Amino acid sequence: MATANINSSITAANATNRVHWFKYAAPNNFYFLAGRLIPWSAVVAAVLTVLGMIVGFLVAPTDFQQGDAYRIIFLHVPAAWMSMFIYVVMAFWSAIGLAFNTRLSSMMASALAPTGALFTFLALWTGALWGRPTWGAWWVWDARLTSELILLFLYIGFMALQASIDDVRRADKAGALIALVGVINVPIIYFSVQWWNTLHQGSSINMKGAPTMALTMLLGMLIMALAFWAYTIAITLYRVRCIVLEREQQSDWVKTAGEIL
Amino acid sequence: MLSVLFCVAQRDLLLAFRRRSDVFSMLSFFIIVVSLFPLGVGPEPAMLQNMAPGILWVAALLASTLALNLLFAYDFADGTLEQMLLTPEPLTVIVIGKVLAHWIISGLPLVLLAPLLAVQYGLPADAVLVLFYSLLIGTPILSLIGAIGAALTLGTRGGGVLVSLLVLPLYIPVLIFGAGAVGAQASGMGAGAHLLLLGGVLAAALALTPWTTAAALRISLE
Secondary structure, three states, rough: OOHHHHHHHHHHHHHHHHHHHHHHHHHHHHHHHHHHHHHHHHHHHHHHHHHHHHHHHHHHOOOOOEEEEHHHHHHHHHHHHHHHHHHHHHHHHHHHHHOOOOOOHHHHHHHHHHHHHHHHHHHHHHHHHHHHHHHHHOOOOHHHHHHHHHHHHHHHHHHHHHHHOOHHHHHHOOOOOOOOHHOOHHHHHHHHHHHHHOOOOOOOOOOOOOOOOHHHHEEEEEHHHHHHHHHHHHHHHHHHHHHHHHHHHOHHHHHHHHOOO | OOOHHHHHHHHHHHHHHHHHHHHHHHHHHHHHHHHHHHHHHHHHHHHHHHHHHHHHHHHHHHHHHOOOOHHHHHHHHHHHHHHHHOOOHHHHHHHHHHHHHHHHHHHHHHHHHHHHHHHHHHOHHHHHHHHHHHHHHHHHHHHHHHHHHHHHOOOOOOOHHEEEEEEHHHHHHHHHHHHHHHHHHHHOOOOOOHHHHHHHHHHHHHHHHHHHHHHHHHHHHH
């Protein structure tokens, strides 16, 4: 009898000490959490961007084949990574939103889309700037370029569909479905340089074996990738907060929240 | 279950037969788009021969996106679609029936018409045959994938343009393999690989899209 009591009190204590993650599935709780996270990620993004730029433009050696033109990779490669990764995250939140009918997941998916589209555009744009001196053409109809362009259309389609539906819950679900259908494109982009032997060079980084580039180049690229991550987190949380406020404007907590964070 | 499928398909075919003008305007659109290209790029036979598969396929893609509003819009407007969702029959079977009927009225005429237009472009006989096969395998995929877009955009603002924006990026693999088959035949590689890949896409679309479309219909009509 006594042991049972102790056991139950221990589990109760554990339960109170544990972080209640599901608490933050409620938009009103998440709103304040996001408010606390935004400044930190924004500062991290700014610091890492400056650091990455210094490493990329001042420290990293000049490439013996491509000269200084290669330095665009410090923007191009992280942007291309983010463009694919954000789509997968968007599809993930869409799936969670569809499966568990959680409002915040769908809001996350809508908040991620513009940033994903931005990075996709950035990857295509910087790729064109790199392609001109290196390949001698702004654009080639290469498998990876084409599939990245399709990714941009998928982002635009997702946003256009959500914008055209007035009922937000229906917009969430319709967008989620189209995001999940489009996710099939991401592995096609990622493996396109392996499946089709195309003009776009293969990956310079793999998990097995030594990297085929100078360590400082790799370092600059990774720092920039982390900077883009932090930027994405900051801007997405900012956008989510706007969406939460917009949708919950009728509820009491928004009226009392005022300007605190 | 099969009886439901055929019942739905038969009903849609009958309705389409009563509203023949919809199908005819779509076919005229297909013919006009294809005929515009020689006027725009010039009538050199060698170039037209090279461009023919691509042009015919792109025109087929555009025509089939235009035809997508025939799929659910009328039934949505008069409430039949809601009744279909309420029946105890599986919605995916109803969707397959509707897509089948839609392909017969919008895809099959394109397949039958394309060889004639290909002859206008001076394609050799074997290339015309490959084009016919590639369209025969490819157009059902267009109807299957397009059904998702048509279901999602029911009753939204700017439905027509929106459905093209959603569906055309998803059509791209079909376009690449379909038009590529004719190109591969012309270059002497043989169209087999492309046609088999297209068949694989058809099998995957047949297995996956009816469920997705059914989910989309439930979202749009809840």
